[in-house]
Amino acid sequence: MTRVMAVGVFDLLHAGHLYYLEEAKALGDHLTVVIAHDDTVRKRKHEPVTGSDLRCRLVAGLKPVDKAIIGNHPDIPIYAILDIVKPDIIALGYDQEHAEGRIREDLIEQGYSEIDVRRVSGLSDDLDGTRKIIARILEMRTQKEVE
16 A cells, blocks of 8 residues: 655645645555644744644545644654654645755655655646635725725
């Protein structure tokens, strides 16, 4: 059995997220999705719109997902989650800002040289990302205010 791990915030779940997880699942037999801990989101991106418990429940309900878990607190080393998930493959989304080469180097350095890292393709939709959806909502609100 090939175990795949996908990671992300999954705030404001959308079609781009679903496509990422479908592509990740296609790489193996079992897909575990690691949902970013709220404090990690705050530290690296923004204040999450929805909490990690709700984000985890939503992702767990998606068809390609076999298991969803909340990631470690940002004070815990990032690669510690690998001892829990035990993936054969880490699937990166097309727009995730992770450098594949750097992750491979880190995995080797941490003793996980057997884990493969693959970037999956993206959805070619105009609303395939959270920031795009928010921008569209704000645009629609502005248009309505002008009318």
